[in-house]
Amino acid sequence: KDVKPEKPGPAPSPQHDVKISSAERVIFPESGQTKGELADYYARIAPLMLPFAANRPISLVRCPQGRAKKCFFQKHDSGAFGKAVHQVPIREKDGGAEDYLYVEDAEGLLTCVQMGTIEFHGWGSRADAVELPDRMIFDLDPDEGMDFARVRDAARDIRGALGDLGLVSFAMLSGGKGIHVVVPLTPGHDWAAHRDFSSRFAQALSAAEPDRFVATMSKAKRKDRIFIDWLRNQRGSTAVLPYSARARAGAPVAIPIDWDELDGIKDAHPFGIGDVDQLLERAGALKGWGFAAQKLPDI
Ligand code: ATP
Ligand code: MN
Ligand code: MN
Numbered sequence: 660k661d662v663k664p665e666k667p668g669p670a671p672s673p674q675h676d677v678k679i680s681s682a683e684r685v686i687f688p689e690s691g692q693t694k695g696e697l698a699d700y701y702a703r704i705a706p707l708m709l710p711f712a713a714n715r716p717i718s719l720v721r722c723p724q725g726r727a728k729k730c731f732f733q734k735h736d737s738g739a740f741g742k743a744v745h746q747v748p749i750r751e752k753d754g755g756a757e758d759y760l761y762v763e764d765a766e767g768l769l770t771c772v773q774m775g776t777i778e779f780h781g782w783g784s785r786a787d788a789v790e791l792p793d794r795m796i797f798d799l800d801p802d803e804g805m806d807f808a809r810v811r812d813a814a815r816d817i818r819g820a821l822g823d824l825g826l827v828s829f830a831m832l833s834g835g836k837g838i839h840v841v842v843p844l845t846p847g848h849d850w851a852a853h854r855d856f857s858s859r860f861a862q863a864l865s866a867a868e869p870d871r872f873v874a875t876m877s878k879a880k881r882k883d884r885i886f887i888d889w890l891r892n893q894r895g896s897t898a899v900l901p902y903s904a905r906a907r908a909g910a911p912v913a914i915p916i917d918w919d920e921l922d923g924i925k926d927a928h929p930f931g932i933g934d935v936d937q938l939l940e941r942a943g944a945l946k947g948w949g950f951a952a953q954k955l956p957d958i
Contacts (some may be wrong), residue, residue: 677769686725700932705765716759723775759906780897791846798888834905850894857892
């Protein structure tokens with residue numbers, strides 16, 4: 660009786676106490692998935708997602724009527740989320756403070772889903788130390804129609820350039836078009852240093868290879884190039900969180916990926932919310948993804 664099965668069977672149906680209303684409402688019309696299925700996805704992925712999503716100010720992409728109808732990006736607490744969604748006051752540019760949201764558990768995630776959330780985006784710092792960033796992201800945004808192999812190569816080269824500076828980085832498929840190169844950092848520097856490093860790093864790459872990279876947002880300059888979007892690293896910016904679903908056709912998800920695994924990947928959205936069994940199975944191989952104790956070097 661104490662013989663362990665060789666492979667775990669399908670995970671049990673997700674248990675949570677959040678009541679999901681209109682669970683049969685189709686919110687991904689192209690693939691037919693419902694709000695209830697999205698809630699089940701988040702309930703099961705929560706143990707993998709929370710290490711990246713919990714205790715961090717978040718913004719939500721809410722689409723109460725489904726992804727094809729009106730969606731909105733919510734940064735501030737509306738006071739309507741209940742006890743599992745917490746508030747953290749953050750100083751605004753005008754000197755006042757606004758309450759931002761954060762969650763600490765599956766109930767918090769599920770409460771947001773109940774409120775129509777599809778996507779979760781996070782700050783690059785934690786709710787208990789908002790002024791000390793702990794995650795730098797280079798969001799690679801390819802020009803329309805670019806071959807994904809070029810995005811993969813770019814991510815790999817950025818990893819190499821970061822490695823030359825002594826920094827370990829990780830790849831995440833955005834669930835959309837690009838790859839995010841994620842650099843975990845031990846909190847200690849401020850947002851000015853964070854932004855400055857990421858901006859100079861991106862600008863150095865585009866100066867070295869102007870035919871491949873741009874470091875400015877201008878769409879005109881992006882022609883056949885990849886925009887290294889370093890602007891995610893400014894105070895107040897967010898990036899989609901690992902394992903977040905995307906409000907895009909087919910209910911894709913943003914997923915961590917091993918550098919070795921990246922070669923065989925054909926686009927930035929190989930998995931969707933229906934692939935949660937596979938995502939849970941992959942978790943073992945991805946242990947350690949997104950974690951490293953390291954400080955920003957001087958450049
Ligand atoms: P893709 O790979 O398709 O580019 P992405 O998540 O990287 O997917 P971007 O358009 O590059 O999408 O956006 C980068 C980030 O900007 C998002 O992850 C999100 O956190 C933030 N963002 C997106 N929409 C808004 C918005 N309406 N308001 C504020 N921030 C936003
Ligand atoms: Mn992007
Ligand atoms: Mn971007």
